Amino acid sequence: MVVGSLKLWTNLVIEGFQxxxxxxxxxxxxxxxxxxxxxxxxxxxxSMLPTLNLTGDLVLVERVSTWLGxxxxxxxxxxxxxxxxxxxxxxxxxxxxxxxVTYLVDPKNSDASRTCVVPRGNVWIQGDNIYNSRDSRTxxxxxxxxxxxxxxxxxxxxxxxxxxxxxxxxxS
Amino acid sequence: MNLFGNAVRWRSIAKEALDxxxxxxxxxxxxxxxxxxxxxxxxxxxxSMLPTLNLTGDVLLAERVSHRLGKVGPGDVVLVRSPVDPxxxxxxxxxxxxxxxxxxxxxxxxxxxxxxxVVPRGHVWIQGDNIYASSDSRxxxxxxxxxxxxxxxxxxxxxxxxxxxxx
Numbered sequence: 526m527v528v529g530s531l532k533l534w535t536n537l538v539i540e541g542f543q544x545x546x547x548x549x550x551x552x553x554x555x556x557x558x559x560x561x562x563x564x565x566x567x568x569x570x571x572s573m574l575p576t577l578n579l580t581g582d583l584v585l586v587e588r589v590s591t592w593l594g595x596x597x598x599x600x601x602x603x604x605x606x607x608x609x610x611x612x613x614x615x616x617x618x619x620x621x622x623x624x625x626v627t628y629l630v631d632p633k634n635s636d637a638s639r640t641c642v643v644p645r646g647n648v649w650i651q652g653d654n655i656y657n658s659r660d661s662r663t664x665x666x667x668x669x670x671x672x673x674x675x676x677x678x679x680x681x682x683x684x685x686x687x688x689x690x691x692x693x694x695x696x697s
Numbered sequence: 698m699n700l701f702g703n704a705v706r707w708r709s710i711a712k713e714a715l716d717x718x719x720x721x722x723x724x725x726x727x728x729x730x731x732x733x734x735x736x737x738x739x740x741x742x743x744x745s746m747l748p749t750l751n752l753t754g755d756v757l758l759a760e761r762v763s764h765r766l767g768k769v770g771p772g773d774v775v776l777v778r779s780p781v782d783p784x785x786x787x788x789x790x791x792x793x794x795x796x797x798x799x800x801x802x803x804x805x806x807x808x809x810x811x812x813x814x815v816v817p818r819g820h821v822w823i824q825g826d827n828i829y830a831s832s833d834s835r836x837x838x839x840x841x842x843x844x845x846x847x848x849x850x851x852x853x854x855x856x857x858x859x860x861x862x863x864x
Contacts (some may be wrong), residue, residue, distance in 0.1 A: 553730075608819040644837075646781040650835035665815075667778035670844050 540686070563587045565680065566603065568615050572652030576601070576614065576689075583681035584689065586674035596648075596669075597621065599691050601676040604650070607664055613677065616660050620649035623671075628662050629655060648672065704858050724800065736760045738853060741788045745825030749774070749862055750788065755771065756854035757862075759847035764786070769821070769842075771793065774849040774862060777823060781832075781842050783800060789823035795842070801835050802828065814839075821845070 558564075569580045577584070586603050590596055598618055606612040620626040621645045627640045632655050643649045646685060649664035664667025676689050731737075742754040750757075759776050763769055779785040794801040799822045800813045806829055812840055814824050814841025820839035834840060852858045 563757075605841070606819065607841040607843070608817075610819055610842035644781075646783055647777065668778070668841065668844060669783040670778035670780065672839060 527573045561588055564674070566615070571657045572654050573601070573615060573617070574654040578651045578682070581682065582679060584676050585678040585680060587677050588674045589671050590675045596672060596675055598624075601689060602650070602672050603674040603676065604667065605673060607667055607671065608659075614675065616650035616652050616658070618653045619661075620647050622647055624649065630662060632656055700799045730760060732759055736850070737757070737847065739786075740789075745827050746774070747827040747830075751855070751858070755852055755858065757852050758850045760850050761847045763848045764845045769845060769848055771797075775823070776847040776849065777840060777847050778844045778846055780837055780844060786846060787823075789825050789831070791821050792824045792834075793822040795820055797822070803835060805829055819843075824857040
């Protein structure tokens with residue numbers, strides 16, 4: 526009787542092990558896809574209004590362009606924060622290395638503007654909502670090595686479902 | 698009859714080739730995961746870390762766990778993505794962490810002038826051990842912590858320098 530239940534236990538353990546192995550393989554594949562191909566992101570915060578909502582958006586970030594270097598002005602990118610390396614932020618690239626960038630220093634309080642050149646290997650990032658965004662106007666140009674992905678598609682809310690690339694302005 | 702036999706043989710050869718390729722692919726995946734998340738060997742060369750590291754190339758073991766846990770501190774030799782050329786990785790020593798005041802000789806070859814800077818939040822100050830021939834934070838400023846890719850554990854090659862870097 527004891528031998529019978531021992532065999533039952535062994536079978537259960539083997540079956541459990543096999544199931545967890547296939548779950549582990551699936552999770553590994555998911556992680557590899559998220560890190561090297563494409564990943565969904567839920568951004569929050571006011572710095573990219575009106576492009577991205579305060580909360581509740583679901584966007585897709587692709588990781589291939591950054592690796593190939595095909596990131597340019599006007600792209601919305603995911604990058605690691607220079608102020609807290611545990612956080613990841615979304616901003617728009619306004620200038621690439623070598624560009625001359627003119628920006629409003631503090632648009633809430635004054636019209637003062639400043640001009641500077643983006644150093645080699647760096648990018649100049651700004652939030653679309655310049656009244657409420659901590660970006661390169663505060664902490665300067667950011668090394669390209671911190672850029673982790675490019676936003677290309679919004680999934681939620683459904684009324685804004687579609688590509689996030691800026692369309693060329695048409696003559697009206 | 699001959700054609701049918703050939704087709705069967707080709708199918709079994711193709712199946713065997715596919716199985717072997719799958720094993721090699723699984724091994725390469727495992728190697729890649731170990732290199733990215735646990736530990737990787739790197740070849741470093743250049744004069745900026747003399748006398749700690751040789752001019753013509755050392756193979757070092759870099760571990761990739763500490764920087765994710767925040768356990769990188771002053772005195773550690775780290776692998777850092779270059780803030781000036783994102784395709785290159787540098788090997789330098791961390792001299793100061795965020796919030797520290799760092800005093801450094803701006804251009805030791807030509808003058809004795811020193812400067813003192815406070816390292817901003819989220820950044821580290823890196824310098825090569827050979828300050829006469831090193832392009833580091835003295836030139837391009839403090840480096841965001843997010844660019845750190847790993848911490849050097851020990852030297853693997855050449856064999857007479859095998860072991861911890863502090864010999």
